[in-house]
Amino acid sequence: MQKTILLVEDNPNDEMLTIRALKKNNIMNEVIVARDGVQALNYLFAEGEHEGRDMNDQPEVILLDLKLPKIDGHEVLKRIKSDERTKLLPVVVLTTSNEDQDVIASYQLGANSYIRKPVDFDQFIKAVGQLGLYWLVLNEAPKSASLR
């Protein structure tokens, strides 16, 4: 069974464009969308509306925006990386900002990659294609990544 991708994105336009870009790159993995930090954490930890979800079935990669309602991206990243159950999940920060402080904070919190969304959609497609190729195909995740 193919692994899922968790897209944490509050902007519906960006959500649509990202999914479109994945499709354009023939990445057919199921994309779970979380629209704020709380939804993302609930999904990963099988809490709230996702209570009872099988926690062994964790996404292959998390695409995380930084500016999110309720709980922001950095906080989400911190919780993911500080919890034994999720800390090995690859997190790719996919955001609009290229402020140094955001890049540094993200890597300090354990982000696996940091990509600035380009405005040019062609470039965006290329970027998504490359990260899909890398994280979903080339990268060898630990077998029990989702377990611990």
Add this chain to the structure above:
Amino acid sequence: MCHSAVTPELVLLTKMSPAEFNKSYIRLIIIAWIVPAMFGLSFLTYIGILNIDQLIGIMMTPMEPAFIVIWMVFAYWYFKRYIQPVVSYLQQPDEINGEAALTCMYRFPLHFWLVFLLYLVSAPTSVILSAEYFTDYVAQPIDWFRIHLVALIVSIIVGLPIFFRMLDLFGNVASSLNLSRPHITIKTKVFMIGALVPLLIDTMIVQYYWTRTGYFTFETFIVWLVLEVLAIAGSLIFVQSFTQSLSPLQDLVNEKPDFRQFSTVNLRPRSTDEIGVLTLSFRRALDELQQHRDNLEELVDERTKELQRLNDELEAFSYSVSHDLRTPLRAIDGFSQAIVEDYAGRLDETGLDYLSRIRGASQTMAELIDDMLQLSRVTRSELNKESVDLSSLADKIIENYRLVEPDRNVKIIVDKGLACVADKNLVMIVMNNLIGNAWKYTGNEDVAEISIGKKTADGQDVFFVKDNGAGFDMRFKNKLFGVFQRLHTAEEFSGTGVGLATAQRIVHRHGGTIWAESVVGEGATFYFTV
């Protein structure tokens, strides 16, 4: 030498005009040379060394009046050199004239007394000689001594007030001069009046009785001596009293403290006279000044915090500009592209052209946002100065441009060993902007040439980026570094008009300058120092 700040405001305090000053000076010289002579002669007659006929005889002959007039002219000419700089200063109160006036003022007292005493020695000689030549007067050897003594005493007694008036004349100018040490000390003034004058008067009285009684006894000598000692002792006590009054202020004069960090704890009045009151007022004034300074510091602190707050706000603002303005742009571009891809069949050529224009515009705006962000970051970020290898920096930048446009034929020469001390990231932006411009504006040349190097001007390294591209009209050179200012249309050469503004801001933050020279069609050279 103290470098004075002779400011125009200070000069306004001087009430005396140059002409007035000159007039007062001439008047004082005339008084100084005539009054002692007249007084001395009268005294000699009065105590009986000369009789009235001999006095009239002396005055009627040409010798004595000529002697006095010639001396007076000489004195006027001699002291002119001390007066002229002061007059020049009053006419044109600049720093050079101020220094010259000060130097002359400090030299004046010594020279005045030297010349005046010379006059006092020669004047009685001329009196005796003309009296012997033109009248029946015959000088005894003791008379030579006594007449000279009287002349000396009289002249000093009359000369002192005149000397003080001279000093007061300089005092009128002092308010606008950078007086770093006293012209004459109060101690000297007090000693002159308190000891010298009583001492001389005492001597004159003795002279008077000696002539009247015809003899000079041991008793007279003792009385004279006791009076002299009393005069000196009394004067020393006066001096001591003044010294004590003045000591708190005197310390200030000697130590020349830094009034910006001055504690008034030790500035206490040591007398109950005007000087004591003055000291107290001075202390109060300094205290008040200190208080104002403290307030000012508080105010500056407050303002700094306020600025910091505004700066933080600005930072938050540019952050959200970076994030929030780009997001909708991505949607505009992305969905335009989606239409092109998914619905191309339903659009005619014009429709597709419109969509590509929408995409182009959104990308231009994205560039603009990025450039503005960079501009605002340049101002905010801290400077981390280090030694920077500009040559290798330039090589790296050029490599990037060659990667993006591998087909272009650009000949680039980068001089070896270009180095400076600057913030590496910021200098990178400057070089990137300048090289980027050179690259861009040589786009229409068959053989583009760019050279990057260094020359030295006034001992300072001036780095340059030179190209043979489109160049610009030097008439618009002051627009070159303005934000959003462009000298070419977007169709000729793309760009946002922010790059050079950013470069200039970086160079200015390093305390350097940036400028450009160009001939239209022949290329441009950009120079900068850091």
